[in-house]
Amino acid sequence: xxxxxxxxxxxxxxxxxxxxxxxxxxxxxxxxxxxxxxxxxxxxxxxxxxxxxxxxxxxxxxxxxxxxxxxxxxxxxxxxxxxxxxxxxxxxxxxxxxxxxxxxxxxxxxxxxxxxxxxxxxxxxxxxxxxxxxxxxxxxxxxxxxxxxxxxxxxxxxxxxxxxxxxxxxxxxxx
Amino acid sequence: xxxxxxxxxxxxxxxxxxxxxxxxxxxxxxxxxxxxxxxxxxxxxxxxxxxxxxxxxxxxxxxxxxxxxxxxxxxxxxxxxxxxxxxxxxxxxxxxxxxxxxxxxxxxxxxxxxxxxxxxxxxxxxxxxxxxxxxxxxxxxxxxxxxxxxxxxxxxxxxxxxxxxxxxxxxxxxx
DNA sequence: CTCTAATACTTGAACTCTAAAACATCCACC
DNA sequence: GGTGGATGTTTTAGAGTTCAAGTATTAGAG
Numbered sequence: 577x578x579x580x581x582x583x584x585x586x587x588x589x590x591x592x593x594x595x596x597x598x599x600x601x602x603x604x605x606x607x608x609x610x611x612x613x614x615x616x617x618x619x620x621x622x623x624x625x626x627x628x629x630x631x632x633x634x635x636x637x638x639x640x641x642x643x644x645x646x647x648x649x650x651x652x653x654x655x656x657x658x659x660x661x662x663x664x665x666x667x668x669x670x671x672x673x674x675x676x677x678x679x680x681x682x683x684x685x686x687x688x689x690x691x692x693x694x695x696x697x698x699x700x701x702x703x704x705x706x707x708x709x710x711x712x713x714x715x716x717x718x719x720x721x722x723x724x725x726x727x728x729x730x731x732x733x734x735x736x737x738x739x740x741x742x743x744x745x746x747x748x749x750x751x
Numbered sequence: 752x753x754x755x756x757x758x759x760x761x762x763x764x765x766x767x768x769x770x771x772x773x774x775x776x777x778x779x780x781x782x783x784x785x786x787x788x789x790x791x792x793x794x795x796x797x798x799x800x801x802x803x804x805x806x807x808x809x810x811x812x813x814x815x816x817x818x819x820x821x822x823x824x825x826x827x828x829x830x831x832x833x834x835x836x837x838x839x840x841x842x843x844x845x846x847x848x849x850x851x852x853x854x855x856x857x858x859x860x861x862x863x864x865x866x867x868x869x870x871x872x873x874x875x876x877x878x879x880x881x882x883x884x885x886x887x888x889x890x891x892x893x894x895x896x897x898x899x900x901x902x903x904x905x906x907x908x909x910x911x912x913x914x915x916x917x918x919x920x921x922x923x924x925x926x
Numbered sequence: 927c928t929c930t931a932a933t934a935c936t937t938g939a940a941c942t943c944t945a946a947a948a949c950a951t952c953c954a955c956c
Numbered sequence: 957g958g959t960g961g962a963t964g965t966t967t968t969a970g971a972g973t974t975c976a977a978g979t980a981t982t983a984g985a986g
Contacts, residue, residue, distance in 0.1 A: 597885060602893050605905030609892075610811070611912040613788050614834045619915055625974090631942080636785070652964060659789045664943060666966055671942085688951045688964045710772060717784075718777050720910050725903070730780030732904045733787040735895050740790035800944090806972075826935065839973060841936055846972085863934040863981045 616716060623712045628705035629675070633660070634668055635709065638677060638702050641694040648693040650683060659737075677701055791891060798887045803880035804850075808835070809843055810884065813852060813877050816869040823868040825858060834912075852876055 598606060620632045628635060640657055641647055649657075655665040669692050672678040677698030683689030694702075718726060773781060795807045803810060815832055816822055824832075830840040844867050847853040852873030858864030869877075893901060 601901055605901050608905050608908035608912055611834055612908040615912055615915040659786055720914055725907055726776055726780050728903045729907045730783045732900055733783035737783055737786040737790055739895055740794055
């Protein structure tokens with residue numbers, strides 16, 4: 577990143593191997609990615625907060641549940657597929673439960689387990705807000721990209737996401 | 752997005768124009784992007800929290816300041832370049848000030864204005880943590896991409912970021 | 927020159943997120 | 957069939973974020 581090159585132009589000597597800085601192209605890409613990430617997340621959070629009364633993440637959890645068999649999922653599995661920690665999920669589900677969109681059920685096969693279940697009301701809410709959200713995503717992303725760019729973008733993001741999937745040693749979403 | 756197609760497979764009739772859903776490719780791309788975004792942000796937040804004692808965003812603010820003339824910037828300009836609201840910036844600078852990495856100064860030309868100034872201590876801190884952070888970014892992103900992919904990725908993210916830049920009517924980061 | 931609207935920034939309260947610790951249950955092994 | 961470690965989930969406390977409202981200063985219209 578450009579920033580760190582500047583920052584480090586007169587860095588103190590260390591016994592570390594010389595760091596490999598980012599080249600111009602990488603700097604520009606990194607900057608663009610961070611900006612896109614910040615702006616998009618902010619934009620969609622605002623859209624959903626306004627139209628559905630919840631942040632982007634929470635909406636994604638309801639969607640995930642809506643696609644699961646019997647519209648229910650074990651907490652840990654839901655956390656894994658949403659790529660978040662179990663703690664974060666606990667808080668989120670607690671809030672969604674207060675809204676009446678999700679309900680918790682004991683897992684029949686494992687007494688430690690909990691199932692998050694999408695309620696009818698939650699399903700209805702999702703049905704009503706989905707078109708608006710898809711439109712927002714389309715307007716902010718896919719209307720701007722050619723099919724080829726969409727493919728490339730997906731491939732690249734897929735690589736990044738896959739590489740960050742913990743391999744068993746370090747399991748962020750299980751913390 | 753696949754999710755919403757499922758969700759909406761039996762959606763109630765409305766008088767809205769039929770929504771344009773995402774096709775398979777778009778669904779896959781959107782999912783991959785969201786996952787990459789979540790995992791990366793989480794990963795880097797953790798890396799910086801551990802090695803520099805602050806979240807990713809705060810680190811970015813210090814970097815931005817370090818590159819500015821005289822290592823100082825007006826609050827609004829800093830908010831704009833970091834793509835965040837002024838309120839968020841205010842809180843962030845307050846925290847960084849407590850750490851002694853940033854100091855506020857009155858703007859000489861506009862009595863309403865404040866300058867955020869990177870302190871010597873802040874600069875030193877940045878110098879020490881930059882190599883580790885660059886290494887983390889490289890390992891998580893650029894080591895996985897070919898130069899051509901890096902270029903494509905940057906171009907695509909640039910398009911998304913540019914399109915979300917408010918045009919004057921709606922100015923998120925000025926709220 | 928003065929009034930009003932716009933701009934610059936901060937604050938407080940409500941909400942969300944993180945990290946660590948707590949609690950309960952399960953499982954494998956003795 | 958006990959026991960210790962692993963697993964599943966929640967809780968607590970503290971940090972970060974948002975939104976709306978508040979203060980101060982500038983600028984533009986008359």
